[in-house]
Amino acid sequence: MTPKAQKIWDAFCGELIVEPTEDQAQALATAIRMIVDEYEYYEPYEDGFGAMVVSSLSLIELAGELEP
Numbered sequence: 001m002t003p004k005a006q007k008i009w010d011a012f013c014g015e016l017i018v019e020p021t022e023d024q025a026q027a028l029a030t031a032i033r034m035i036v037d038e039y040e041y042y043e044p045y046e047d048g049f050g051a052m053v054v055s056s057l058s059l060i061e062l063a064g065e066l067e068p
Contacts, residue, residue, distance in 0.1 A: 009028070
């Protein structure tokens with residue numbers, strides 16, 4: 001696991017009230033992929049190329065919507 005992935009996993013585990021499992025790791029990975037699918041958009045560059053991006057503001061808003 002990369003340091004960034006470990007940091008995210010540690011944050012996730014820190015919110016759990018039970019011991020984390022491999023199923024929860026898979027569920028987190030699936031949720032991250034779904035977030036990208038739902039929130040990515042194409043940002044064109046001036047040279048005619050572009051990239052698929054996700055807005056950090058959209059992710060912060062999503063987190064707020066998910067919190068009880």
